[in-house]
Amino acid sequence: MAGMTRPLRVLVVDDDALVRAGLTMMLDGARGIAVVGEAADGDQVPTAVDAHAPDVVLMDLRMPRVDGITATRRLRRRVRPPEVVVLTTFDTDENILYALRAGASGFLLKDTPPEQIVTAVRQVAAGEPILSPRVTRRLMDRVAGQADAYVRARDVLSALSPRETDVVAALARGGNNAEIAAELRMTVATVKAHVSHILTKLDLDNRTQIAMLAYEGGLA
Structure with missing residues:
Protein backbone atom coordinates (compact mmCIF):
# COMPACT_ATOMS: atom_id res chain seq x y z
CA MET A 1 0.00 0.00 0.00
CA ALA A 2 1.20 3.51 -0.78
CA GLY A 3 2.99 5.25 2.05
CA MET A 4 3.65 2.03 3.96
CA THR A 5 7.12 0.57 4.48
CA ARG A 6 7.68 -3.15 4.68
CA PRO A 7 8.41 -4.66 8.10
CA LEU A 8 11.90 -5.70 9.16
CA ARG A 9 12.32 -9.34 8.20
CA VAL A 10 13.85 -11.61 10.88
CA LEU A 11 15.13 -15.18 10.73
CA VAL A 12 15.28 -16.99 14.09
CA VAL A 13 18.02 -19.63 14.43
CA ASP A 14 18.05 -21.84 17.54
CA ASP A 15 18.14 -25.60 18.10
CA ASP A 16 15.53 -25.37 20.87
CA ALA A 17 12.02 -25.40 19.39
CA LEU A 18 10.53 -23.73 22.47
CA VAL A 19 13.05 -20.90 22.28
CA ARG A 20 12.30 -20.41 18.59
CA ALA A 21 8.57 -20.35 19.29
CA GLY A 22 8.98 -17.83 22.11
CA LEU A 23 11.18 -15.51 20.07
CA THR A 24 8.88 -15.75 17.07
CA MET A 25 5.82 -14.91 19.16
CA MET A 26 7.60 -11.97 20.81
CA LEU A 27 9.02 -10.47 17.61
CA ASP A 28 5.88 -11.01 15.52
CA GLY A 29 4.00 -9.04 18.16
CA ALA A 30 6.30 -6.04 17.78
CA ARG A 31 5.32 -3.21 15.47
CA GLY A 32 7.20 -3.19 12.19
CA ILE A 33 8.85 -6.61 12.61
CA ALA A 34 7.97 -9.91 10.97
CA VAL A 35 9.59 -13.30 11.58
CA VAL A 36 9.84 -14.73 8.07
CA GLY A 37 11.51 -18.03 8.91
CA GLU A 38 13.17 -20.31 11.44
CA ALA A 39 16.16 -22.64 11.39
CA ALA A 40 17.13 -25.33 13.91
CA ASP A 41 20.85 -25.48 13.10
CA GLY A 42 23.58 -23.40 11.53
CA ASP A 43 23.75 -25.65 8.48
CA GLN A 44 20.17 -24.63 7.62
CA VAL A 45 20.94 -20.91 7.64
CA PRO A 46 22.12 -20.44 4.01
CA THR A 47 18.98 -22.11 2.61
CA ALA A 48 16.73 -20.16 4.98
CA VAL A 49 18.39 -16.86 4.06
CA ASP A 50 18.02 -17.64 0.34
CA ALA A 51 14.35 -18.49 0.83
CA HIS A 52 13.32 -15.63 3.11
CA ALA A 53 15.81 -12.74 2.51
CA PRO A 54 15.87 -11.57 6.15
CA ASP A 55 17.23 -8.20 7.22
CA VAL A 56 18.36 -9.60 10.57
CA VAL A 57 19.28 -13.09 11.74
CA LEU A 58 18.85 -13.82 15.44
CA MET A 59 21.52 -16.49 15.93
CA ASP A 60 22.11 -19.04 18.69
CA LEU A 61 25.73 -20.07 19.37
CA ARG A 62 25.61 -23.72 20.44
CA MET A 63 23.97 -25.95 17.83
CA PRO A 64 24.58 -29.64 17.03
CA ARG A 65 26.07 -29.52 13.53
CA VAL A 66 27.15 -25.98 12.64
CA ASP A 67 27.62 -23.45 15.46
CA GLY A 68 26.47 -19.86 15.29
CA ILE A 69 29.96 -18.40 14.87
CA THR A 70 30.65 -20.54 11.80
CA ALA A 71 27.21 -19.76 10.39
CA THR A 72 27.79 -16.04 10.94
CA ARG A 73 31.19 -16.15 9.26
CA ARG A 74 29.67 -17.87 6.23
CA LEU A 75 26.89 -15.31 5.99
CA ARG A 76 29.36 -12.41 6.02
CA ARG A 77 30.95 -13.77 2.84
CA ARG A 78 27.77 -13.06 0.90
CA VAL A 79 27.52 -10.03 -1.36
CA ARG A 80 24.66 -8.57 0.69
CA PRO A 81 24.58 -10.40 4.01
CA PRO A 82 21.88 -9.84 6.62
CA GLU A 83 22.87 -8.38 9.97
CA VAL A 84 23.43 -10.95 12.73
CA VAL A 85 22.56 -10.64 16.41
CA VAL A 86 23.91 -13.47 18.54
CA LEU A 87 21.49 -14.46 21.32
CA THR A 88 22.97 -17.00 23.72
CA THR A 89 23.30 -18.17 27.31
CA PHE A 90 27.09 -18.51 26.89
CA ASP A 91 28.93 -15.23 27.54
CA THR A 92 32.53 -16.42 27.78
CA ASP A 93 35.16 -13.97 26.56
CA GLU A 94 36.07 -16.29 23.69
CA ASN A 95 32.48 -16.57 22.48
CA ILE A 96 32.03 -12.81 22.53
CA LEU A 97 35.23 -12.11 20.63
CA TYR A 98 34.80 -14.92 18.12
CA ALA A 99 31.22 -13.88 17.35
CA LEU A 100 32.08 -10.23 16.84
CA ARG A 101 35.13 -11.02 14.76
CA ALA A 102 33.01 -13.35 12.64
CA GLY A 103 30.89 -10.33 11.77
CA ALA A 104 28.00 -10.30 14.24
CA SER A 105 26.52 -6.84 14.74
CA GLY A 106 25.34 -7.63 18.24
CA PHE A 107 25.71 -10.00 21.16
CA LEU A 108 22.89 -10.42 23.67
CA LEU A 109 22.23 -12.89 26.43
CA LYS A 110 19.02 -14.90 26.52
CA ASP A 111 18.01 -13.29 29.79
CA THR A 112 17.84 -9.92 28.00
CA PRO A 113 14.36 -8.37 28.49
CA PRO A 114 12.08 -8.86 25.46
CA GLU A 115 11.78 -5.14 24.73
CA GLN A 116 15.58 -4.87 24.53
CA ILE A 117 15.74 -7.75 22.05
CA VAL A 118 13.17 -5.96 19.89
CA THR A 119 15.19 -2.74 20.14
CA ALA A 120 18.35 -4.64 19.19
CA VAL A 121 16.72 -6.01 16.03
CA ARG A 122 15.68 -2.51 14.98
CA GLN A 123 19.05 -1.02 15.89
CA VAL A 124 21.22 -3.46 13.93
CA ALA A 125 18.86 -3.22 10.94
CA ALA A 126 19.59 0.52 11.00
CA GLY A 127 23.33 -0.15 11.01
CA GLU A 128 23.92 0.41 14.73
CA PRO A 129 25.76 -2.24 16.79
CA ILE A 130 24.29 -3.56 20.03
CA LEU A 131 25.92 -5.30 22.98
CA SER A 132 24.33 -6.10 26.32
CA PRO A 133 25.86 -4.03 29.15
CA ARG A 134 27.38 -7.12 30.78
CA VAL A 135 29.00 -8.15 27.51
CA THR A 136 30.38 -4.64 26.94
CA ARG A 137 31.97 -4.61 30.39
CA ARG A 138 33.60 -8.00 29.87
CA LEU A 139 34.88 -7.01 26.45
CA MET A 140 36.42 -3.80 27.78
CA ASP A 141 37.97 -5.60 30.75
CA ARG A 142 39.53 -8.19 28.47
CA VAL A 143 41.07 -5.87 25.92
CA ALA A 144 42.25 -3.42 28.58
Whole structure:
Protein backbone atom coordinates (compact mmCIF):
# COMPACT_ATOMS: atom_id res chain seq x y z
CA MET A 1 0.00 0.00 0.00
CA ALA A 2 1.20 3.51 -0.78
CA GLY A 3 2.99 5.25 2.05
CA MET A 4 3.65 2.03 3.96
CA THR A 5 7.12 0.57 4.48
CA ARG A 6 7.68 -3.15 4.68
CA PRO A 7 8.41 -4.66 8.10
CA LEU A 8 11.90 -5.70 9.16
CA ARG A 9 12.32 -9.34 8.20
CA VAL A 10 13.85 -11.61 10.88
CA LEU A 11 15.13 -15.18 10.73
CA VAL A 12 15.28 -16.99 14.09
CA VAL A 13 18.02 -19.63 14.43
CA ASP A 14 18.05 -21.84 17.54
CA ASP A 15 18.14 -25.60 18.10
CA ASP A 16 15.53 -25.37 20.87
CA ALA A 17 12.02 -25.40 19.39
CA LEU A 18 10.53 -23.73 22.47
CA VAL A 19 13.05 -20.90 22.28
CA ARG A 20 12.30 -20.41 18.59
CA ALA A 21 8.57 -20.35 19.29
CA GLY A 22 8.98 -17.83 22.11
CA LEU A 23 11.18 -15.51 20.07
CA THR A 24 8.88 -15.75 17.07
CA MET A 25 5.82 -14.91 19.16
CA MET A 26 7.60 -11.97 20.81
CA LEU A 27 9.02 -10.47 17.61
CA ASP A 28 5.88 -11.01 15.52
CA GLY A 29 4.00 -9.04 18.16
CA ALA A 30 6.30 -6.04 17.78
CA ARG A 31 5.32 -3.21 15.47
CA GLY A 32 7.20 -3.19 12.19
CA ILE A 33 8.85 -6.61 12.61
CA ALA A 34 7.97 -9.91 10.97
CA VAL A 35 9.59 -13.30 11.58
CA VAL A 36 9.84 -14.73 8.07
CA GLY A 37 11.51 -18.03 8.91
CA GLU A 38 13.17 -20.31 11.44
CA ALA A 39 16.16 -22.64 11.39
CA ALA A 40 17.13 -25.33 13.91
CA ASP A 41 20.85 -25.48 13.10
CA GLY A 42 23.58 -23.40 11.53
CA ASP A 43 23.75 -25.65 8.48
CA GLN A 44 20.17 -24.63 7.62
CA VAL A 45 20.94 -20.91 7.64
CA PRO A 46 22.12 -20.44 4.01
CA THR A 47 18.98 -22.11 2.61
CA ALA A 48 16.73 -20.16 4.98
CA VAL A 49 18.39 -16.86 4.06
CA ASP A 50 18.02 -17.64 0.34
CA ALA A 51 14.35 -18.49 0.83
CA HIS A 52 13.32 -15.63 3.11
CA ALA A 53 15.81 -12.74 2.51
CA PRO A 54 15.87 -11.57 6.15
CA ASP A 55 17.23 -8.20 7.22
CA VAL A 56 18.36 -9.60 10.57
CA VAL A 57 19.28 -13.09 11.74
CA LEU A 58 18.85 -13.82 15.44
CA MET A 59 21.52 -16.49 15.93
CA ASP A 60 22.11 -19.04 18.69
CA LEU A 61 25.73 -20.07 19.37
CA ARG A 62 25.61 -23.72 20.44
CA MET A 63 23.97 -25.95 17.83
CA PRO A 64 24.58 -29.64 17.03
CA ARG A 65 26.07 -29.52 13.53
CA VAL A 66 27.15 -25.98 12.64
CA ASP A 67 27.62 -23.45 15.46
CA GLY A 68 26.47 -19.86 15.29
CA ILE A 69 29.96 -18.40 14.87
CA THR A 70 30.65 -20.54 11.80
CA ALA A 71 27.21 -19.76 10.39
CA THR A 72 27.79 -16.04 10.94
CA ARG A 73 31.19 -16.15 9.26
CA ARG A 74 29.67 -17.87 6.23
CA LEU A 75 26.89 -15.31 5.99
CA ARG A 76 29.36 -12.41 6.02
CA ARG A 77 30.95 -13.77 2.84
CA ARG A 78 27.77 -13.06 0.90
CA VAL A 79 27.52 -10.03 -1.36
CA ARG A 80 24.66 -8.57 0.69
CA PRO A 81 24.58 -10.40 4.01
CA PRO A 82 21.88 -9.84 6.62
CA GLU A 83 22.87 -8.38 9.97
CA VAL A 84 23.43 -10.95 12.73
CA VAL A 85 22.56 -10.64 16.41
CA VAL A 86 23.91 -13.47 18.54
CA LEU A 87 21.49 -14.46 21.32
CA THR A 88 22.97 -17.00 23.72
CA THR A 89 23.30 -18.17 27.31
CA PHE A 90 27.09 -18.51 26.89
CA ASP A 91 28.93 -15.23 27.54
CA THR A 92 32.53 -16.42 27.78
CA ASP A 93 35.16 -13.97 26.56
CA GLU A 94 36.07 -16.29 23.69
CA ASN A 95 32.48 -16.57 22.48
CA ILE A 96 32.03 -12.81 22.53
CA LEU A 97 35.23 -12.11 20.63
CA TYR A 98 34.80 -14.92 18.12
CA ALA A 99 31.22 -13.88 17.35
CA LEU A 100 32.08 -10.23 16.84
CA ARG A 101 35.13 -11.02 14.76
CA ALA A 102 33.01 -13.35 12.64
CA GLY A 103 30.89 -10.33 11.77
CA ALA A 104 28.00 -10.30 14.24
CA SER A 105 26.52 -6.84 14.74
CA GLY A 106 25.34 -7.63 18.24
CA PHE A 107 25.71 -10.00 21.16
CA LEU A 108 22.89 -10.42 23.67
CA LEU A 109 22.23 -12.89 26.43
CA LYS A 110 19.02 -14.90 26.52
CA ASP A 111 18.01 -13.29 29.79
CA THR A 112 17.84 -9.92 28.00
CA PRO A 113 14.36 -8.37 28.49
CA PRO A 114 12.08 -8.86 25.46
CA GLU A 115 11.78 -5.14 24.73
CA GLN A 116 15.58 -4.87 24.53
CA ILE A 117 15.74 -7.75 22.05
CA VAL A 118 13.17 -5.96 19.89
CA THR A 119 15.19 -2.74 20.14
CA ALA A 120 18.35 -4.64 19.19
CA VAL A 121 16.72 -6.01 16.03
CA ARG A 122 15.68 -2.51 14.98
CA GLN A 123 19.05 -1.02 15.89
CA VAL A 124 21.22 -3.46 13.93
CA ALA A 125 18.86 -3.22 10.94
CA ALA A 126 19.59 0.52 11.00
CA GLY A 127 23.33 -0.15 11.01
CA GLU A 128 23.92 0.41 14.73
CA PRO A 129 25.76 -2.24 16.79
CA ILE A 130 24.29 -3.56 20.03
CA LEU A 131 25.92 -5.30 22.98
CA SER A 132 24.33 -6.10 26.32
CA PRO A 133 25.86 -4.03 29.15
CA ARG A 134 27.38 -7.12 30.78
CA VAL A 135 29.00 -8.15 27.51
CA THR A 136 30.38 -4.64 26.94
CA ARG A 137 31.97 -4.61 30.39
CA ARG A 138 33.60 -8.00 29.87
CA LEU A 139 34.88 -7.01 26.45
CA MET A 140 36.42 -3.80 27.78
CA ASP A 141 37.97 -5.60 30.75
CA ARG A 142 39.53 -8.19 28.47
CA VAL A 143 41.07 -5.87 25.92
CA ALA A 144 42.25 -3.42 28.58
CA GLY A 145 44.88 -5.90 29.75
CA GLN A 146 46.22 -6.97 26.37
CA ALA A 147 49.30 -4.95 25.48
CA ASP A 148 49.87 -6.76 22.18
CA ALA A 149 46.31 -6.12 21.07
CA TYR A 150 46.76 -2.43 21.93
CA VAL A 151 49.87 -2.11 19.78
CA ARG A 152 48.23 -3.88 16.83
CA ALA A 153 45.08 -1.80 17.13
CA ARG A 154 46.98 1.47 17.30
CA ASP A 155 48.92 0.49 14.20
CA VAL A 156 45.69 -0.19 12.28
CA LEU A 157 44.02 2.98 13.58
CA SER A 158 46.99 5.08 12.46
CA ALA A 159 45.64 4.80 8.90
CA LEU A 160 42.70 7.03 9.84
CA SER A 161 42.49 10.78 9.54
CA PRO A 162 41.99 12.81 12.75
CA ARG A 163 38.30 13.29 11.92
CA GLU A 164 37.81 9.60 11.21
CA THR A 165 39.48 8.84 14.54
CA ASP A 166 36.98 11.16 16.26
CA VAL A 167 34.13 9.25 14.63
CA VAL A 168 35.59 5.89 15.72
CA ALA A 169 35.93 7.08 19.32
CA ALA A 170 32.37 8.42 19.40
CA LEU A 171 31.03 5.22 17.85
CA ALA A 172 32.87 3.12 20.44
CA ARG A 173 31.27 5.14 23.22
CA GLY A 174 27.91 3.88 21.94
CA GLY A 175 26.74 6.84 19.93
CA ASN A 176 24.31 6.37 17.07
CA ASN A 177 24.64 8.40 13.87
CA ALA A 178 22.54 11.30 15.14
CA GLU A 179 24.38 11.46 18.47
CA ILE A 180 27.79 11.34 16.78
CA ALA A 181 26.71 14.08 14.38
CA ALA A 182 25.63 16.31 17.26
CA GLU A 183 28.80 15.63 19.26
CA LEU A 184 31.16 16.27 16.35
CA ARG A 185 29.08 19.04 14.75
CA MET A 186 28.57 17.38 11.40
CA THR A 187 25.57 16.12 9.49
CA VAL A 188 24.22 12.58 9.83
CA ALA A 189 25.03 12.03 6.15
CA THR A 190 28.66 12.99 6.83
CA VAL A 191 28.84 10.55 9.75
CA LYS A 192 27.50 7.76 7.53
CA ALA A 193 30.08 8.63 4.87
CA HIS A 194 32.90 8.57 7.43
CA VAL A 195 31.78 5.19 8.77
CA SER A 196 31.64 3.77 5.25
CA HIS A 197 35.15 5.05 4.50
CA ILE A 198 36.46 3.67 7.80
CA LEU A 199 35.03 0.21 7.10
CA THR A 200 36.65 0.20 3.66
CA LYS A 201 39.97 1.62 4.82
CA LEU A 202 40.31 -0.83 7.72
CA ASP A 203 38.81 -3.81 5.84
CA LEU A 204 36.10 -4.36 8.46
CA ASP A 205 32.55 -5.67 8.06
CA ASN A 206 30.51 -3.58 10.47
CA ARG A 207 30.41 -0.95 13.20
CA THR A 208 30.79 -3.49 15.99
CA GLN A 209 34.22 -4.44 14.67
CA ILE A 210 35.15 -0.75 14.57
CA ALA A 211 34.11 -0.48 18.23
CA MET A 212 36.20 -3.54 19.15
CA LEU A 213 39.24 -2.04 17.46
CA ALA A 214 38.65 1.21 19.35
CA TYR A 215 38.48 -0.64 22.67
CA GLU A 216 41.71 -2.46 21.89
CA GLY A 217 43.40 0.76 20.83
CA GLY A 218 42.34 2.72 23.91
CA LEU A 219 39.95 5.10 22.15
CA ALA A 220 37.02 4.20 24.41
